Amino acid sequence: QKEVEQNSGPLSVPEGAIASLNCTYSDRVSQSFFWYRQYSGKSPELIMSIYSNGDKEDGRFTAQLNKASQYVSLLIRDSQPSDSATYLCAVLYSSASKIIFGSGTRLSIRP
Amino acid sequence: EAGVVQSPRYKIIEKKQPVAFWCNPISGHNTLYWYLQNLGQGPELLIRYENEEAVDDSQLPKDRFSAERLKGVDSTLKIQPAELGDSAVYLCASSPRGDGELFFGEGSRLTVL
DSSP: OOSEEEOOOOEEEETTSOEEEEEEESOTTOOEEEEEEEOTTSOOEEEEEEOSSEEEEETTEEEEEETTTTEEEEEESSOOGGGOEEEEEEEEETTTTEEEEOOOEEEEEEO | OOOOEEEOSEEEEOTTOOEEEEEEOOTTOOEEEEEEEOTTSOOEEEEEEETTEEEEOTTSOTTTEEEEOGGGSOEEEEESSOOGGGOEEEEEEEESSSSSOOEEOOOEEEEEO
């Protein structure tokens, strides 16, 4: 089992719809979770962090965390073509103080 | 505030040649990371520094890779000799607290022929 797993996609969503990106992780004691966005040919950029169970909203983005299920998700409301990118889930593995990235989900917003 | 600066942006070398990458982190960020990213994959940690101390180098292939962070600021990652499989993007990141909130540089894309 990979430490951080994501569906590689591509995930195609019509403009204006909600995009839902999912991530599972294997370390039960992890406490910190992050979503990074990476445009093609660019470096990753932090867009959301979440530390507690439940939802955290920031503009059109909502991160959801369920530690019991070891599941993190990112919802993007009112998807725009500029949201087309690869979204990387990252988990801070407390046992090793190591930040592990998933392989990313490629999101495409079609006009 | 200036971001993380990396150089060179691109490097093409023949196999068995040496190569070095340089990184200047955001001012005040004590934690510095070097990651490797292959196409279609997430970044993979090579080494993490807290100030000038390498606190996690377990994934660094020490037979050919070396890194240093003198004076706890700039860092250099070296590969000698390079192999075909080293072709990738080498990302440097810094963090104010080492807690997962990373700020990445633009990366150095290495092609080994």
